[in-house]
Amino acid sequence: MEKQELKNFENQKLRTFGRRHGKKLSNRKQWLMDNLLPKIAPNITDFAEKPVILEVGFGNGEHLRDLAIQNPDSIIIGAEPFANGVAALLSAITNESDNSLIDEYKNIRIHPDDVRLMLENDKFKNIKFNEIWVLHPDPWPKARHEKRRLLNHDFLNLLSKFMTKESSIIIGTDHWEYYDWIVEQLKQTNLVIKSTELDTIKTRYQIKNKAGTTNPKYLILSIN
Numbered sequence: 001m002e003k004q005e006l007k008n009f010e011n012q013k014l015r016t017f018g019r020r021h022g023k024k025l026s027n028r029k030q031w032l033m034d035n036l037l038p039k040i041a042p043n044i045t046d047f048a049e050k051p052v053i054l055e056v057g058f059g060n061g062e063h064l065r066d067l068a069i070q071n072p073d074s075i076i077i078g079a080e081p082f083a084n085g086v087a088a089l090l091s092a093i094t095n096e097s098d099n100s101l102i103d104e105y106k107n108i109r110i111h112p113d114d115v116r117l118m119l120e121n122d123k124f125k126n127i128k129f130n131e132i133w134v135l136h137p138d139p140w141p142k143a144r145h146e147k148r149r150l151l152n153h154d155f156l157n158l159l160s161k162f163m164t165k166e167s168s169i170i171i172g173t174d175h176w177e178y179y180d181w182i183v184e185q186l187k188q189t190n191l192v193i194k195s196t197e198l199d200t201i202k203t204r205y206q207i208k209n210k211a212g213t214t215n216p217k218y219l220i221l222s223i224n
């Protein structure tokens with residue numbers, strides 16, 4: 001890619017999220033970012049034998065942790081560019097006494113950046129995800145910001161390259177206008193709506209999400 005093209009590409013990417021850094025990290029969190037994070041990067045050799053689940057934009061990682069517990073025999077990859085969110089997750093999945101990983105979270109891998117940078121990396125081109133979760137993507141409600149929405153047809157088409165006929169994308173949002181917009185985007189993809197209900201509400205996060213003050217709608221997508 002030419003230098004200018006690369007710059008535009010990077011700018012376009014960075015615009016899909018808000019802040020990358022918030023308040024300064026505590027010493028423990030900074031230590032985890034510097035020392036643990038590199039050790040739990042997504043690693044191609046991990047995926048050969050185990051099913052893989054991806055969560056895009058995990059925020060503070062509450063749902064990602066639930067996924068790890070619910071699916072002990074799968075690898076759970078979380079992608080999140082917001083450093084404070086990544087640090088919050090690292091803190092929650094480690095023992096405070098010695099910063100070691102808590103056993104039930106040993107199947108978690110973290111890509112601390114835009115998920116598209118991972119998916120466009122040749123190294124991962126043959127991975128297939130069983131499930132891809134995108135919960136409460138930034139809605140970018142103003143019309144002039146619509147192009148920043150992550151779940152546009154280009155991104156959905158990119159995700160579909162990493163799916164088999166059995167895979168699902170699970171999207172949850174309480175921003176109903178964004179929901180309708182995603183449904184429109186699907187027309188330019190090979191994805192179809194399999195369901196609009198989560199059949200089994202398994203995780204604490206999903207229960208909270210369903211029972212909370214917000215009213216999320218779901219889209220479960222599969223390849224046509």
Ligand SMILES: C[S@@+](CC[C@H](N)C(=O)[O-])C[C@H]1O[C@@H](n2cnc3c(N)ncnc32)[C@H](O)[C@@H]1O
Nearest residue numbers: 016017057058059079080082114115135136138
């Ligand atoms: C509104 S928050 C929702 C967080 C979490 N999923 C939840 O339900 O609490 C949206 C998250 O998506 C992340 N995000 C936005 N664009 C992304 C991208 N291209 N790749 C990975 N994460 C992204 C943001 O940093 C933010 O943490």
